[in-house]
Amino acid sequence: MKSLPSLIALAIFISPNLQADPLPSWNKSASKNSIIDFVNKTTTEGSKDYVVPAKRIAVFDNDGTLWGEQPMYFQAIFIFDRIKALAPQHPEWKNKEPFASVLKGDTKTALSGGHKAILEMAMATHAGVTTEEFNQSVRDWLATARHPTTNRPYHEMIYQPMLEVLTYLRANGFKTFIVSGGGIDFIRVFAEETYGIPPEQVMGSSIKAVYEIRNGKPTLTKLPELNFIDDKAGKPVGIHQHIGRRPIAAFGNSDGDFEMLEWTTAGSGLRLGVYVHHDDAKREWQYDSPSHIGQLKRGLVEAPQRGWTIISMQKDWKTIFPDQSEKKTN
Amino acid sequence: MKSLPSLIALAIFISPNLQADPLPSWNKSASKNSIIDFVNKTTTEGSKDYVVPAKRIAVFDNDGTLWGEQPMYFQAIFIFDRIKALAPQHPEWKNKEPFASVLKGDTKTALSGGHKAILEMAMATHAGVTTEEFNQSVRDWLATARHPTTNRPYHEMIYQPMLEVLTYLRANGFKTFIVSGGGIDFIRVFAEETYGIPPEQVMGSSIKAVYEIRNGKPTLTKLPELNFIDDKAGKPVGIHQHIGRRPIAAFGNSDGDFEMLEWTTAGSGLRLGVYVHHDDAKREWQYDSPSHIGQLKRGLVEAPQRGWTIISMQKDWKTIFPDQSEKKTN
Numbered sequence: 163m164k165s166l167p168s169l170i171a172l173a174i175f176i177s178p179n180l181q182a183d184p185l186p187s188w189n190k191s192a193s194k195n196s197i198i199d200f201v202n203k204t205t206t207e208g209s210k211d212y213v214v215p216a217k218r219i220a221v222f223d224n225d226g227t228l229w230g231e232q233p234m235y236f237q238a239i240f241i242f243d244r245i246k247a248l249a250p251q252h253p254e255w256k257n258k259e260p261f262a263s264v265l266k267g268d269t270k271t272a273l274s275g276g277h278k279a280i281l282e283m284a285m286a287t288h289a290g291v292t293t294e295e296f297n298q299s300v301r302d303w304l305a306t307a308r309h310p311t312t313n314r315p316y317h318e319m320i321y322q323p324m325l326e327v328l329t330y331l332r333a334n335g336f337k338t339f340i341v342s343g344g345g346i347d348f349i350r351v352f353a354e355e356t357y358g359i360p361p362e363q364v365m366g367s368s369i370k371a372v373y374e375i376r377n378g379k380p381t382l383t384k385l386p387e388l389n390f391i392d393d394k395a396g397k398p399v400g401i402h403q404h405i406g407r408r409p410i411a412a413f414g415n416s417d418g419d420f421e422m423l424e425w426t427t428a429g430s431g432l433r434l435g436v437y438v439h440h441d442d443a444k445r446e447w448q449y450d451s452p453s454h455i456g457q458l459k460r461g462l463v464e465a466p467q468r469g470w471t472i473i474s475m476q477k478d479w480k481t482i483f484p485d486q487s488e489k490k491t492n
Numbered sequence: 493m494k495s496l497p498s499l500i501a502l503a504i505f506i507s508p509n510l511q512a513d514p515l516p517s518w519n520k521s522a523s524k525n526s527i528i529d530f531v532n533k534t535t536t537e538g539s540k541d542y543v544v545p546a547k548r549i550a551v552f553d554n555d556g557t558l559w560g561e562q563p564m565y566f567q568a569i570f571i572f573d574r575i576k577a578l579a580p581q582h583p584e585w586k587n588k589e590p591f592a593s594v595l596k597g598d599t600k601t602a603l604s605g606g607h608k609a610i611l612e613m614a615m616a617t618h619a620g621v622t623t624e625e626f627n628q629s630v631r632d633w634l635a636t637a638r639h640p641t642t643n644r645p646y647h648e649m650i651y652q653p654m655l656e657v658l659t660y661l662r663a664n665g666f667k668t669f670i671v672s673g674g675g676i677d678f679i680r681v682f683a684e685e686t687y688g689i690p691p692e693q694v695m696g697s698s699i700k701a702v703y704e705i706r707n708g709k710p711t712l713t714k715l716p717e718l719n720f721i722d723d724k725a726g727k728p729v730g731i732h733q734h735i736g737r738r739p740i741a742a743f744g745n746s747d748g749d750f751e752m753l754e755w756t757t758a759g760s761g762l763r764l765g766v767y768v769h770h771d772d773a774k775r776e777w778q779y780d781s782p783s784h785i786g787q788l789k790r791g792l793v794e795a796p797q798r799g800w801t802i803i804s805m806q807k808d809w810k811t812i813f814p815d816q817s818e819k820k821t822n
């Protein structure tokens with residue numbers, strides 16, 4: 163074993179140039195530089211942009227930012243599977259939208275109401291279910307369901323370069339949060355294992371719950387009542403409710419994240435706003451302005467003038483998803 | 493400088509019996525033992541009660557558990573001060589309850605509606621105020637207001653033995669949260685400096701907020717609309733919304749904390765439920781069953797059969813508040 167002084171000498175000997183690349187799945191690019199530059203400036207003591215660790219808050223959208231969202235939101239597929247499973251107990255769904263469209267396989271119509279329509283279907287299928295039963299149903303689904311085009315489990319449809327950003331930020335004293343338009347309880351089931359983000363650092367849309375004693379056992383049961391829509395102008399509100407402090411870095415992929423990036427980057431001191439741009443039809447999907455899912459229109463126009471970084475998935479990322487064989491060792 | 497092997501040898505040499513008492517302001521007592529025993533069992537690898545660090549969640553009520561609440565909730569005094577300051581702009585308050593009672597100095601009537609009445613007054617005085625303006629008004633008030641009987645700043649009316657519990661739990665890998673019936677934004681202003689609890693680990697009652705661009709500047713503004721009452725059966729619901737994981741330890745002082753302790757201790761594995769009992773008329777205040785503030789009736793009856801610990805402030809605590817001279821060095 164080396165003595166302490168020789169370990170210190172060894173640490174000093176390793177100059178920054180010789181340190182491992184913190185973002186190995188990224189090509190040399192302006193977006194990669196902007197992230198590394200931001201981290202260096204905010205974490206170097208004595209730098210005019212230095213930020214104390216307690217204020218190093220970074221927020222990430224989930225759908226389309228940390229994992230895929232095509233051909234539709236993955237949570238919608240989960241809810242559709244629940245609707246199909248519960249349909250025999252709900253004959254009225256055959257004539258009631260959006261359930262009728264789901265049962266007919268017309269997912270486009272079923273999804274035309276966006277996050278809110280998904281939440282309404284979530285309410286109908288989850289109401290009366292305890293939080294523990296719900297978590298189990300998500301775990302079971304993730305273990306068995308497969309993506310329709312890649313055949314991967316959904317929690318392996320995550321972006322390797324973004325996993326590296328999460329790890330890199332945390333290694334530099336940042337606290338990483340998810341701020342999703344999707345369901346908070348759905349994401350919490352896999353966020354810790356998949357992203358290293360514990361449940362208390364996950365925000366999302368939600369339905370209400372009630373605490374009651376059932377057969378002598380304390381339970382939390384989901385109610386068919388909207389609680390909060392964590393999308394668009396709801397994202398800064400959700401951040402205020404949940405974190406109570408303005409983030410210094412925000413990552414999103416759609417106009418649903420615009421206000422989150424705006425609120426984050428309007429604070430004093432150095433700030434980082436980043437959009438993931440889905441421009442890789444070959445390795446992932448190509449969509450932005452006209453897309454119903456993950457529409458990125460205003461953000462794409464205003465990002466340059468606001469000093470926000472745009473990541474080109476096609477040009478800036480060496481790989482998209484983690485290697486299959488790597489995942490098997492998890 | 494010592495070499496690494498000799499440092500390790502030194503560490504091994506320090507047996508537990510020689511380590512400093514982690515709760516020096518506590519007398520030898522069953523309540524002190526129950527806390528230390530719980531921490532030892534849940535943090536010792538190989539123990540049948542071992543809990544991985546990510547699941548070491550401890551929740552604390554604030555009013556009457558971490559700081560005082562007599563002769564009335566401190567936040568109520570803050571709101572009364574706001575009402576008095578804003579009264580010239582609200583002539584209608586002279587004939588409108590609970591404002592009329594506040595302006596007449598009849599605080600008992602003003603407070604008869606409990607946490608909800610306080611929140612209604614909060615809404616009336618805070619509506620239209622930005623979150624940043626609100627934080628500043630709390631900071632200003634804490635800097636100047638003094639407790640009516642002790643003449644201390646309110647954030648020095650905190651319980652030294654409970655500060656030691658917070659520090660002790662965190663030193664053992666626990667994440668500490670506040671779960672208060674009081675206002676979340678009010679507590680967040682001082683919780684980090686006072687308790688070492690960052691804003692994202694504070695839960696409480698809240699009014700709604702809206703995100704909007706005001707004169708070109710992104711702002712969050714408080715609305716005169718209730719968002720959430722974090723009291724009684726609302727506490728487990730708030731914990732679910734905010735943490736998404738059941739705590740393993742809960743500390744409270746009133747029947748408003750009953751469901752929080754019940755939910756916490758109903759989980760599998762070793763759990764800790766603790767009540768602070770205000771039985772020290774000489775050094776603090778003496779109240780429980782008949783009290784309007786901090787009523788502890790059901791909890792006092794059921795704690796023994798549920799295996800919950802009751803702290804006698806009179807018998808178990810050497811000191812109540814931090815020493816004035818100590819606070820000056822902060």
Ligand SMILES: [Ca+2]
Binds near residue numbers: 416456
């Ligand atoms: Ca998205």
Ligand SMILES: [Ca+2]
Binds near residue numbers: 744745748786
């Ligand atoms: Ca209390």
